[in-house]
Amino acid sequence: MAVPRVWEILRSFKCDCETLGWNVSENEDWVKAEGLYHNFLWIRTIRPAALKQIALKHRCAIRRRASYDIVDVAYIALLLHETPSEELLQIVQDPELAERVALYDLSSIYSDEPTCLRLNQTDSRVFMEFEKFLERKWKIKFKQIQDLITAEA
Numbered sequence: 001m002a003v004p005r006v007w008e009i010l011r012s013f014k015c016d017c018e019t020l021g022w023n024v025s026e027n028e029d030w031v032k033a034e035g036l037y038h039n040f041l042w043i044r045t046i047r048p049a050a051l052k053q054i055a056l057k058h059r060c061a062i063r064r065r066a067s068y069d070i071v072d073v074a075y076i077a078l079l080l081h082e083t084p085s086e087e088l089l090q091i092v093q094d095p096e097l098a099e100r101v102a103l104y105d106l107s108s109i110y111s112d113e114p115t116c117l118r119l120n121q122t123d124s125r126v127f128m129e130f131e132k133f134l135e136r137k138w139k140i141k142f143k144q145i146q147d148l149i150t151a152e153a
Contacts, residue, residue: 002110003109003110003114003138003140004138006042006079006081006106007042009134009138010029010040010042010079012133012137013130013133014029014031016129016133017031017033017126017129020033020129022126025062025063027063028062028063029041029042030060030062030073031126033125033126034125036074036075037060037062037071037072037073037074037075038073038074038075038076038077038124038126038127039060039073039075039076039077040076040077040079041054041076041077041078041079042079042080042081043078043079043080043081044080044081044082045080045081045082045084045085046078046080046088048085048087048088048090048091051078051088051091051092051097051101052091052097054076055076055097055100055101056096056097058072058073058074058100059071059072059073060073074100074124075100075101075102075122075124075126075127076100076101076102077101077102077103077104077124077127077130078092078101078102078103078104079104079106080103080104080105080106080107081106081107082105082107083105083107083117084103084105084145088103089103089119089145092119093119093121098121098122099121099122099123100122101122102118102119102120102121102122102124102127103118103119103120103145104116104117104118104120105117105118105145109138109140113141114138114139114140114141115140115141115142115143116134116140116141116142116143117142117143117144117145118131118142118143118144118145119144119145
């Protein structure tokens with residue numbers, strides 16, 4: 001079975017989240033579990049400075065009918081379509097960000113042996129469930145980015 005595009009993966013994952021009793025957004029990519037917002041950002045690439053700004057602000061606009069509210073975001077998952085730069089990896093490993101930001105390099109999930117590089121030092125139950133979902137539903141294997149950095153050094 002071929003792995004679908006990221007937006008289809010997230011839509012399917014959000015359906016699973018609803019079965020766990022978590023709140024999900026129909027239009028945005030966030031999950032609210034145990035009173036905390038978990039935001040998924042799927043992007044081709046991101047500049048390290050932009051990531052730092054996003055992560056340190058702890059804020060996200062969510063739609064409430066015809067208006068928007070600003071909420072505190074506890075965790076952010078970056079779903080990248082391209083392999084992250086060394087500089088970006090260094091930023092995400094900063095202790096201040098590492099507990100809040102998970103990084104998933106999805107650039108190889110469409111290969112014969114789908115693999116996702118991950119950098120997840122958060123304690124986010126939603127992100128742990130997301131990883132289990134990818135393994136269970138799409139047979140995606142994970143490799144820790146930290147292990148690759150250590151091996152190259």
